[in-house]
Amino acid sequence: MIKKLLLLLLLTSQLANSQVRFKELAFGYNDNSAEIVIINFGNSTVDISSYWISTNLTEAQVNTFQISSGSYILLAGEYIVLEHPGIQRATLNAGFSLFETNNFNSTTDMLDFFQYGSTGNDREFVAISKGIWNPGDYLLNLHSDNSLLGGGYTYDGNGIQNNMQYWSGYGLLNVQEQVFSKAKIHPNPASDNFSIITPNTNTIDQVNIYNINGALIKKMNSGFEKINISNLNQGIYLVEIISGYKKVTKRLIVQ
Numbered sequence: 557m558i559k560k561l562l563l564l565l566l567l568t569s570q571l572a573n574s575q576v577r578f579k580e581l582a583f584g585y586n587d588n589s590a591e592i593v594i595i596n597f598g599n600s601t602v603d604i605s606s607y608w609i610s611t612n613l614t615e616a617q618v619n620t621f622q623i624s625s626g627s628y629i630l631l632a633g634e635y636i637v638l639e640h641p642g643i644q645r646a647t648l649n650a651g652f653s654l655f656e657t658n659n660f661n662s663t664t665d666m667l668d669f670f671q672y673g674s675t676g677n678d679r680e681f682v683a684i685s686k687g688i689w690n691p692g693d694y695l696l697n698l699h700s701d702n703s704l705l706g707g708g709y710t711y712d713g714n715g716i717q718n719n720m721q722y723w724s725g726y727g728l729l730n731v732q733e734q735v736f737s738k739a740k741i742h743p744n745p746a747s748d749n750f751s752i753i754t755p756n757t758n759t760i761d762q763v764n765i766y767n768i769n770g771a772l773i774k775k776m777n778s779g780f781e782k783i784n785i786s787n788l789n790q791g792i793y794l795v796e797i798i799s800g801y802k803k804v805t806k807r808l809i810v811q
Contacts, residue, residue, distance in 0.1 A: 575596065575597035575598040575715040575716060576594060576595070576596050576597070576598070576602055576604055576607070576630065576654070576667055576668075577594070577595065577597065577654060577667055577668035577711065577715065578592065578593070578594060578595075578652060578654060578668045578670060578711055579593040579594065579595040579635055579710065579711050580592070580593040580708060580709065580710045580711065581593075581640075581652065581670075581708045581709045581710075582707075582708040583707055583708050590639075590640045590708070591624055591637050591638065591639055591640060592609070592621075592637075592638050592640045592652070593635050593636070593637050593638075594618075594630075594635060594636050594638070594654065595630070595633075595634070595635040595715075596630035596631065596632060596633065596634055596635070597633075597714065597715025597716070598632055598715070599632045600632060601629060601630065601631050601632065602629075602630050603628055603629050603630075604618050604628055604630060604636070605617075605618055605619040605628035605629075606618070606619070606657075607654065607655065607656055607667070608654070608655040608656075608657065608658050608660070609621070609638075609640075609652065609653070609654055609655075610652070610653040610654075610655065610660055610678055610679055611640070611650060611651070611652055611653075611678060612650055612651060612677060612678055613678055613679075615658065615660060617658075618638070621638035621639060621640065622638065622639040623636060623637070623638060623639075624637040624638065624639055625637040647673075648673050648674075648697055649671070649672060649673025649674040649677060649694075649697060650671065650672060650673060650677055650678070651669065651670070651671035651676075651677025651678030651679065651680055652668075652669065652670055652671065652678065653666060653668070653669045653678050653679040653682065653683070654666070654667040654668040654669070655667060660679055660682070661679075661682060662682070663682055663685050663686035666679065666682050666683065666686055666688075668688070669682070669683035669686075669688060669689050670689070670695065670709065670711070670720070670723055671689075671693075671694050671695065672694055672695035672696065672697055672709060672725070673694060673695075673697035674694055674697075675691075675692055675693070675694050677694075687718070688718040688719065689718070689719060689720070690719050690720065693719065693720040694720070695709055695720060695723055695725055696725055696803055696804075696805070707725065708725070709723055709724070709725050710723065710724055710725075711723055712724055712806075712807055721768055721792060721794055721805075721807050722807060724804060724805055724806055724807070725804050725805070739752055739753070739754045739760075739797055739804065739806065740752070740753045740754075740806075741753075741795060741806050741808055744807075744808055744809060745808075745809035745810065745811045746785060746808065746809070746810060746811070747785075747786075747810065747811055748784070748785065748786045749782050749783060749784055749785065749786070750783055750785060750808065751780070751781050751782055751783065752780045752781075752783070752795075752797060759799050760780050760797060760798070760799055761777070761798050761799055762775070762776065762777050762798040763775075763776045763780055763783065763795060763796065763797055763798070764776075764795075764796040764798070765783075765785075765788075765793050765794070765795055765796075765808070766793065766794045766796065767791070767793055767794075768791070768792050768793070768794070773788065773793065785808075785810055788810045789810070790810055790811050791809075791810055792807060792808070792809055792810075793807075793808045793809075793810060794806070794807060794808070795807075795808045
Protein backbone atom coordinates (compact mmCIF):
# COMPACT_ATOMS: atom_id res chain seq x y z
CA MET A 557 0.00 0.00 0.00
CA ILE A 558 2.81 2.40 0.93
CA LYS A 559 4.61 1.61 -2.34
CA LYS A 560 1.48 2.38 -4.33
CA LEU A 561 1.06 5.71 -2.55
CA LEU A 562 4.69 6.60 -3.20
CA LEU A 563 4.29 5.70 -6.88
CA LEU A 564 1.13 7.84 -7.12
CA LEU A 565 2.90 10.78 -5.50
CA LEU A 566 5.83 10.37 -7.90
CA LEU A 567 3.56 10.36 -10.96
CA THR A 568 1.64 13.37 -9.65
CA SER A 569 4.90 15.23 -9.11
CA GLN A 570 6.08 14.43 -12.64
CA LEU A 571 2.84 15.69 -14.17
CA ALA A 572 3.07 18.88 -12.12
CA ASN A 573 6.60 19.49 -13.37
CA SER A 574 5.78 18.95 -17.04
CA GLN A 575 4.72 21.89 -19.20
CA VAL A 576 3.80 20.56 -22.63
CA ARG A 577 2.55 22.96 -25.26
CA PHE A 578 2.72 23.98 -28.91
CA LYS A 579 5.97 25.57 -30.05
CA GLU A 580 5.46 26.15 -33.77
CA LEU A 581 3.22 25.66 -36.79
CA ALA A 582 5.35 25.57 -39.95
CA PHE A 583 3.92 25.55 -43.46
CA GLY A 584 5.77 23.67 -46.18
CA TYR A 585 6.66 24.92 -49.63
CA ASN A 586 3.58 23.27 -51.12
CA ASP A 587 -0.13 23.21 -50.46
CA ASN A 588 -0.37 19.73 -48.99
CA SER A 589 0.53 19.84 -45.30
CA ALA A 590 2.09 21.62 -42.36
CA GLU A 591 4.24 20.59 -39.43
CA ILE A 592 3.38 21.24 -35.81
CA VAL A 593 5.98 21.26 -33.05
CA ILE A 594 5.19 20.27 -29.45
CA ILE A 595 7.74 20.97 -26.70
CA ASN A 596 8.17 20.00 -23.06
CA PHE A 597 9.08 23.14 -21.11
CA GLY A 598 8.97 21.22 -17.82
CA ASN A 599 11.69 19.45 -15.86
CA SER A 600 10.38 15.88 -16.07
CA THR A 601 9.83 13.31 -18.80
CA VAL A 602 6.34 12.97 -20.26
CA ASP A 603 4.76 10.58 -22.77
CA ILE A 604 2.44 12.53 -25.08
CA SER A 605 1.43 9.63 -27.33
CA SER A 606 -2.06 9.57 -25.79
CA TYR A 607 -2.56 13.35 -26.00
CA TRP A 608 -5.00 14.85 -28.50
CA ILE A 609 -4.77 17.67 -31.04
CA SER A 610 -7.99 19.37 -32.11
CA THR A 611 -7.94 21.50 -35.26
CA ASN A 612 -11.08 23.28 -36.41
CA LEU A 613 -13.13 20.77 -34.38
CA THR A 614 -11.41 17.76 -35.98
CA GLU A 615 -9.69 15.71 -33.29
CA ALA A 616 -6.84 13.20 -33.62
CA GLN A 617 -4.64 11.48 -31.08
CA VAL A 618 -0.98 12.47 -31.22
CA ASN A 619 0.15 8.91 -31.95
CA THR A 620 -1.80 8.97 -35.24
CA PHE A 621 0.34 11.76 -36.71
CA GLN A 622 3.46 10.94 -38.68
CA ILE A 623 6.64 11.94 -36.83
CA SER A 624 9.07 14.15 -38.78
CA SER A 625 11.51 14.45 -35.88
CA GLY A 626 11.73 13.47 -32.21
CA SER A 627 9.80 10.99 -30.09
CA TYR A 628 6.51 10.77 -28.19
CA ILE A 629 8.60 10.47 -25.02
CA LEU A 630 9.66 14.04 -24.34
CA LEU A 631 12.50 14.64 -21.92
CA ALA A 632 12.75 18.06 -20.29
CA GLY A 633 13.35 20.64 -23.02
CA GLU A 634 12.80 18.20 -25.89
CA TYR A 635 10.34 18.58 -28.76
CA ILE A 636 8.58 16.49 -31.39
CA VAL A 637 7.72 17.53 -34.94
CA LEU A 638 4.49 16.07 -36.35
CA GLU A 639 3.14 16.23 -39.89
CA HIS A 640 -0.32 17.77 -39.93
CA PRO A 641 -2.01 16.93 -43.26
CA GLY A 642 -5.28 18.55 -42.21
CA ILE A 643 -3.87 22.08 -42.40
CA GLN A 644 -2.71 23.55 -45.71
CA ARG A 645 -1.12 26.82 -46.71
CA ALA A 646 -4.43 27.88 -48.24
CA THR A 647 -6.29 27.40 -44.93
CA LEU A 648 -7.19 31.01 -44.17
CA ASN A 649 -8.17 30.57 -40.51
CA ALA A 650 -7.66 27.81 -37.99
CA GLY A 651 -7.52 27.06 -34.29
CA PHE A 652 -5.30 24.50 -32.58
CA SER A 653 -5.96 22.92 -29.19
CA LEU A 654 -3.79 20.46 -27.26
CA PHE A 655 -5.52 18.19 -24.75
CA GLU A 656 -4.23 15.59 -22.32
CA THR A 657 -7.39 13.50 -22.89
CA ASN A 658 -10.30 13.47 -25.33
CA ASN A 659 -12.44 15.51 -22.94
CA PHE A 660 -12.46 18.47 -25.31
CA ASN A 661 -14.64 20.73 -23.17
CA SER A 662 -12.42 20.42 -20.10
CA THR A 663 -10.33 23.39 -19.02
CA THR A 664 -8.34 20.98 -16.83
CA ASP A 665 -7.41 18.72 -19.73
CA MET A 666 -6.67 21.54 -22.20
CA LEU A 667 -2.93 22.25 -22.27
CA ASP A 668 -2.59 24.87 -25.00
CA PHE A 669 -4.41 26.83 -27.70
CA PHE A 670 -3.73 29.34 -30.47
CA GLN A 671 -5.55 30.53 -33.57
CA TYR A 672 -4.95 32.59 -36.69
CA GLY A 673 -7.04 34.32 -39.34
CA SER A 674 -10.16 34.96 -37.25
CA THR A 675 -11.80 34.40 -33.88
CA GLY A 676 -14.08 31.56 -32.87
CA ASN A 677 -11.90 28.69 -34.12
CA ASP A 678 -11.82 25.21 -32.62
CA ARG A 679 -12.06 25.18 -28.78
CA GLU A 680 -11.45 28.92 -28.30
CA PHE A 681 -14.23 29.04 -25.69
CA VAL A 682 -12.39 26.46 -23.57
CA ALA A 683 -9.12 28.40 -23.81
CA ILE A 684 -10.88 31.60 -22.78
CA SER A 685 -12.49 29.86 -19.80
CA LYS A 686 -9.11 28.44 -18.82
CA GLY A 687 -7.55 31.90 -19.02
CA ILE A 688 -4.87 31.07 -21.60
CA TRP A 689 -6.35 33.05 -24.53
CA ASN A 690 -8.05 36.44 -24.59
CA PRO A 691 -11.45 36.92 -26.27
CA GLY A 692 -11.15 38.41 -29.75
CA ASP A 693 -7.45 37.64 -30.17
CA TYR A 694 -6.09 35.95 -33.28
CA LEU A 695 -2.80 35.94 -35.15
CA LEU A 696 -2.72 37.65 -38.54
CA ASN A 697 -3.30 35.38 -41.51
CA LEU A 698 0.02 35.25 -43.37
CA HIS A 699 -1.32 33.31 -46.32
CA SER A 700 -4.15 35.38 -47.73
CA ASP A 701 -1.68 36.18 -50.52
CA ASN A 702 -1.48 32.96 -52.53
CA SER A 703 2.02 33.84 -53.74
CA LEU A 704 3.38 33.36 -50.22
CA LEU A 705 5.18 30.07 -49.64
CA GLY A 706 6.39 28.66 -46.35
CA GLY A 707 6.28 30.57 -43.10
CA GLY A 708 4.23 29.88 -40.01
CA TYR A 709 3.72 30.82 -36.38
CA THR A 710 5.98 30.34 -33.38
CA TYR A 711 5.54 30.54 -29.61
CA ASP A 712 8.18 32.82 -28.04
CA GLY A 713 7.21 32.43 -24.37
CA ASN A 714 8.86 30.50 -21.56
CA GLY A 715 6.22 27.78 -21.19
CA ILE A 716 4.05 29.36 -18.51
CA GLN A 717 3.28 32.56 -20.44
CA ASN A 718 -0.03 32.56 -22.29
CA ASN A 719 -2.08 34.54 -24.82
CA MET A 720 -1.46 35.95 -28.28
CA GLN A 721 1.37 38.34 -27.36
CA TYR A 722 3.72 35.38 -26.94
CA TRP A 723 3.13 34.20 -30.51
CA SER A 724 4.57 35.69 -33.69
CA GLY A 725 4.30 34.98 -37.41
CA TYR A 726 6.97 34.64 -40.04
CA GLY A 727 6.97 34.22 -43.80
CA LEU A 728 9.47 33.18 -46.45
CA LEU A 729 9.39 34.32 -50.05
CA ASN A 730 11.41 37.31 -51.14
CA VAL A 731 13.49 40.15 -49.69
CA GLN A 732 10.45 41.70 -48.02
CA GLU A 733 9.34 38.37 -46.60
CA GLN A 734 12.80 37.78 -45.07
CA VAL A 735 11.98 40.60 -42.65
CA PHE A 736 9.44 38.30 -41.01
CA SER A 737 11.83 35.41 -40.47
CA LYS A 738 14.96 37.35 -39.52
CA ALA A 739 13.80 40.53 -37.80
CA LYS A 740 14.96 40.75 -34.18
CA ILE A 741 14.43 43.21 -31.35
CA HIS A 742 17.64 44.02 -29.50
CA PRO A 743 18.04 44.29 -26.62
CA ASN A 744 14.98 42.54 -25.26
CA PRO A 745 14.22 43.25 -22.43
CA ALA A 746 15.04 46.91 -22.99
CA SER A 747 14.78 50.09 -20.92
CA ASP A 748 15.74 53.22 -22.88
CA ASN A 749 16.17 52.18 -26.52
CA PHE A 750 15.92 49.17 -28.75
CA SER A 751 16.75 48.42 -32.36
CA ILE A 752 15.10 46.31 -35.03
CA ILE A 753 17.80 44.25 -36.65
CA THR A 754 17.20 42.89 -40.15
CA PRO A 755 19.49 42.06 -43.10
CA ASN A 756 18.36 45.38 -44.60
CA THR A 757 16.49 47.95 -42.50
CA ASN A 758 15.32 49.69 -45.71
CA THR A 759 12.79 46.86 -46.17
CA ILE A 760 10.89 48.11 -43.07
CA ASP A 761 8.25 50.70 -43.90
CA GLN A 762 6.66 51.31 -40.51
CA VAL A 763 6.85 50.23 -36.87
CA ASN A 764 3.96 50.49 -34.42
CA ILE A 765 4.14 49.84 -30.67
CA TYR A 766 0.99 48.70 -28.85
CA ASN A 767 0.33 47.97 -25.21
CA ILE A 768 -1.10 44.59 -24.25
CA ASN A 769 -4.62 46.04 -24.49
CA GLY A 770 -4.10 46.82 -28.17
CA ALA A 771 -3.81 50.61 -27.81
CA LEU A 772 -1.33 52.27 -30.19
CA ILE A 773 1.45 53.87 -28.15
CA LYS A 774 3.97 54.90 -30.78
CA LYS A 775 4.21 55.00 -34.58
CA MET A 776 7.43 55.38 -36.57
CA ASN A 777 8.31 55.55 -40.25
CA SER A 778 12.08 55.81 -39.84
CA GLY A 779 14.88 55.50 -37.30
CA PHE A 780 14.42 51.79 -36.72
CA GLU A 781 18.10 51.38 -35.76
CA LYS A 782 17.44 53.16 -32.43
CA ILE A 783 13.89 53.50 -31.10
CA ASN A 784 13.46 55.54 -27.93
CA ILE A 785 11.18 53.96 -25.31
CA SER A 786 12.40 55.83 -22.23
CA ASN A 787 8.89 57.24 -21.70
CA LEU A 788 7.21 53.81 -21.61
CA ASN A 789 6.21 52.16 -18.35
CA GLN A 790 7.57 48.76 -17.44
CA GLY A 791 5.62 45.90 -18.95
CA ILE A 792 4.97 43.91 -22.10
CA TYR A 793 4.41 45.61 -25.46
CA LEU A 794 3.73 44.41 -28.99
CA VAL A 795 5.96 45.73 -31.77
CA GLU A 796 4.32 45.54 -35.19
CA ILE A 797 6.81 45.57 -38.08
CA ILE A 798 5.33 46.45 -41.48
CA SER A 799 6.99 45.79 -44.82
CA GLY A 800 4.85 46.49 -47.87
CA TYR A 801 1.52 44.77 -47.18
CA LYS A 802 3.05 42.20 -44.83
CA LYS A 803 3.12 42.49 -41.05
CA VAL A 804 4.70 40.63 -38.16
CA THR A 805 4.38 41.24 -34.43
CA LYS A 806 7.20 40.80 -31.94
CA ARG A 807 6.99 40.91 -28.15
CA LEU A 808 9.00 43.57 -26.28
CA ILE A 809 9.61 43.64 -22.53
CA VAL A 810 10.29 47.11 -21.11
CA GLN A 811 12.00 47.13 -17.72
